[in-house]
Amino acid sequence: MEQKLHKQLSSYDINLFTEGLKRHLNIDFTEYANAFLRFRIMKFIDKWGIKDIETLLLRLRSNTSLLERFVLFMSVETTEMFRDPGFWRVFQKRVIHDSLSKKDSTINVLVPFITSDDELFTLLVLFEKNGLLEKSYIVATSPFEVNIKRTKSYSFTEKQVALANENYKRFAQNMDVHLWDYFIKTENNGYVFRDDLLDKVNFVVTDIVSNNFASVDRNFDLILFRNRMIYFNLNLQNRVLEHLFYHLETKGFLVIGFKENISSFIFLDRLKKVDKKEKIFIKIK
């Protein structure tokens, strides 16, 4: 019977590590949520058989390939296409049908902090099906170039595509529909998302907080930002929201995750929830 003590990383260890990453490698996780960092970093250390967090920092400083893997590992993928099918039904009705499809001018869309990114793929499917792609300007950003590379060349497993299909049927409330025509089978039995849709996306490497969208020259009618803030601490959440808010058009939509919380956001009174259940907000002033 084994009873070993699993020593968890202390907040002190984590702070030293994230400060070191920022100082030496210009990678900023200093304001990520503490519990997430504690478990995620430990999981990476275990996975790669690294002795401890100090050794991890040293190895990241000298090994670019390991650093790339670390950044990808810390950028949690967004689980599955059409996650929460009920949400996407409301989104299609309230955001696409009731508003964006009635717009005559270009629809500007931002998907910030992308990772792999199933949310972006889902959006592309919905925009294509609703005939909005040709009049949309879609920007997807990440502070890390590796996330953009991963998104552009993301290889789905058959299981992931099957799950996307299952979710899509739930979304459409129709068992006869499918998404197989959005994927192309590769030689190694994986699937990639259709290039012609991905070509509609303008991928930008930018840190929204530190450079204030320096490389993004417009405001947006829709900001799709589900389940990304949960990895930030409250201070960073509010700063990111503030930057996003400034780049949201009046009457534009901000969409966040079902269980994300913006109750402490300073401009909350300038946002109005458009659905009882889903976290879809419209900027009212």
Place this chain on the structure above:
Amino acid sequence: MANYYIFIGGSAGSFQSIVKILNSLPETYNYPIFLSLHRLKHVRGGFVEALSIKSKLKVVEPEDKTVIMGGLVYLAPANYHMYIEVSNTIALSTEEPVNHSRPSIDLVFKSAAYVFEKKVIGILLSGANKDGAEGLLEIKNYGGTTIVQDPKEASVSVMPQSALDLFKPSYVMTVNQIIEFLNSIYI
């Protein structure tokens, strides 16, 4: 800060036990209770309502960064992991499933062990996989109290038995004994 933080994990066959435990605690029970139960990921509603039918305590599904309050029952939302943060808040995550489960019992137990140490009471009920066993050991290692439902009573014994295979908990109890214990620590 509460004197105790009660964490209950369960999967297949645990629902009736959870209901019985919640229904047996008084409305003045002022320790926070956290439930990490394996549940269908597509069904986002209904669970809180089902648990609330006879519970005298308010059951809620927390949002990310919710401040922990005594006297509330926090149910981990479907398809999210639940962590306890050092700032006395609850954090959520969509990281990959652990032991095929999201929410994972191990993750919430381990994060609670680190933050609340000996104030944690961890309870593992009926279930069909080993999720929760390692987390419960972590609670023990940080000085908390660990309770495993008697596998002979559990509808599905895999989960409590996995914990017993890993270490000796503070108590092996039936659901009635767990209720008695939870009431006995409440002043």
